[in-house]
């Protein structure tokens with residue numbers, strides 16, 4: 001990865017869609033300083049699904065919002081197709097907005113209850129394809145609803161969110177996010193409010209639409225098994241940093257970072273009994289803010305003095321696997 | 331031989347709503363064995379929380395327990411919970427059976443120090459003794475330091491707040507703990523810590539735990555027995571081990587096969603379960619799972635739920651138990 005800062009614009013490698021360069025997001029409140037993103041340099045590969053996993057507060061949502069320009073980093077630069085997203089002119093901004101979309105966690109609050117399904121789903125067309133007539137928009141909306149499995153789509157156009165189930169609402173949100181053929185979609189915990197049986201349906205849908213429509217997706221979730229299933233690439237976040245990245249199977253089968261290893265080992269497995277006293281009492285709040293060395297050093301069984309003084313950078317350790325650790329598990 | 335600590339018989343709890351009466355618990359019968367961890371597993375709306383609230387008689391308007399019985403088998407005799415007078419109920423609750431509420435971490439009073447919340451609970455139940463020592467003891471059991479006493483809820487992480495709720499629920503030394511989704515809002519690492527604490531506490535204090543969750547993996551990693559809930563009743567009850575190995579009810583079998591794990595094949599689509607649970611405002615004839623069941627046949631519609639069923643080990647509410655699991659196996 002080239003870590004030289006380029007402020008305005010560059011010719012991106014053909015397979016890169018988003019690139020973060022030394023991006024920080026710092027929240028200060030009272031005495032505490034919170035690094036929601038801690039010097040992140042990272043690129044998202046075009047046409048792939050990247051999942052980000054990590055515990056609550058690790059910075060996943062912050063990363064997702066920043067990649068869409070919905071949140072201003074404290075410092076550093078973010079590029080979309082080689083253009084610095086904070087330096088876009090009006091028409092470039094419009095172009096960026098029309099090519100990106102976000103799907104939120106809560107299908108109950110993310111849809112406006114007073115808007116019909118047609119109004120909701122066709123909103124991006126209304127904003128970005130002014131030339132379309134109303135009947136064309138209705139046609140496109142009905143077609144998109146069919147694609148997300150609300151069929152016949154035409155019968156859903158004139159109803160309101162209140163008569164839909166949670167799973168159906170999330171399908172509406174997905175239809176809205178895809179109607180304008182976006183190039184980049186961020187889905188932030190899109191199934192965490194849904195029941196198990198509905199989750200599988202929504203995940204299948206997102207996976208097949210992704211293959212059919214060929215956009216790039218950033219899938220954010222703390223649920224590791226679903227993230228592994230849906231993703232082409234996986235990134236693990238810990239306290240504002242990406243500590244491991246690569247092929248989802250490699251990461252889940254042989255995690256290299258001790259933090260990832262802890263995450264995977266903590267994942268509940270059907271029929272594998274949890275024993276009394278397996279606890280590790282951690283208080284993450286204590287460790288927030290400006291860590292010099294590794295963010296996991298405080299708990300890590302393998303830490304050495306280097307881990308407390310030097311920040312480990314992501315480095316390639318095999319064909320499809322990167323880790324930011326001085327003592328990766330082998 | 332079974333030694334139940336709680337026996338629930340033909341319990342009906344209803345919510346009176348403008349659009350009709352929701353039959354949240356339908357003729358539910360269930361036995362909780364002394365010293366076990368019993369997990370109640372089911373989809374949203376299947377009646378899991380309503381069962382917890384009913385046991386503690388915390389069902390408020392528009393809800394009502396309309397019939398049935400709940401018996402607590404105390405060392406010195408049986409207590410019929412639904413027949414207790416209000417003052418007796420107050421003495422009974424928390425001291426014998428307590429509950430960690432769903433999203434308990436939001437239940438803590440934001441403007442009171444943690445110790446205040448304990449003291450309020452003790453005073454409400456006329457408990458004597460050294461309050462401070464008692465608070466410290468239960469904070470420690472739940473894996474928290476005594477400095478937490480002086481803190482406010484906003485100074486604690488989600489996992490710490492959840493531990494405070496556990497400590498609070500245990501502080502009156504109940505025999506039965508009902509834990510309603512105690513880890514659902516938490517991350518896997520903290521979840522495992524808390525589950526592991528619950529198991530440890532259970533063994534130390536000789537507790538009986540009713541563990542409510544929608545997550546079958548979590549349930550099977552801590553429970554001795556599972557009760558699979560569907561539309562206001564358990565449709566299958568059995569040992570966790572047996573139920574995972576050979577589910578008897580088609581719903582259990584389908585829940586198991588739609589579980590996503592770290593070994594799920596990434597190149598195939600996930601198995602799904604179509605349809606939705608029945609409308610609890612309408613009377614349900616026969617098997618409640620019929621509309622979603624691939625094995626449904628006319629006889630399922632007249633399946634008689636009421637008499638002569640064993641609610642102990644190996645209860646299943648299906649006219650062709652085991653068939654689904656056998657067929658899934660044959661296909662795989």
Ligand SMILES: Nc1ncnc2c1ncn2[C@@H]1O[C@H](COP(=O)(O)OP(=O)(O)OP(=O)(O)O)[C@@H](O)[C@H]1O
Pocket residue numbers: 027034035036054055056057058059060061062063222
């Ligand atoms: N508006 C804000 N003001 C102050 N701190 C914030 C704000 N938004 C986020 N943070 C802090 O930044 C850190 C990262 O938060 P973020 O929401 O990105 O985490 P996350 O990984 O998405 O967590 P979750 O899994 O809980 O959604 C957290 O410590 C959080 O408390």
Ligand SMILES: Nc1ncnc2c1ncn2[C@@H]1O[C@H](COP(=O)(O)OP(=O)(O)OP(=O)(O)O)[C@@H](O)[C@H]1O
Pocket residue numbers: 345346347352354372373374375376377378379380381391392393432544610
């Ligand atoms: N206060 C209430 N008013 C009206 N209906 C209610 C009320 N509380 C519960 N219900 C209904 O009773 C049924 C059972 O609800 P309950 O909360 O027990 O389900 P649950 O299994 O705990 O679900 P979840 O997994 O979502 O917590 C549902 O149909 C629900 O809509």
Ligand SMILES: [Mg+2]
Pocket residue numbers: 060061062
């Ligand atoms: Mg988030």
Ligand SMILES: [Mg+2]
Pocket residue numbers: 378379380432510
């Ligand atoms: Mg509930």
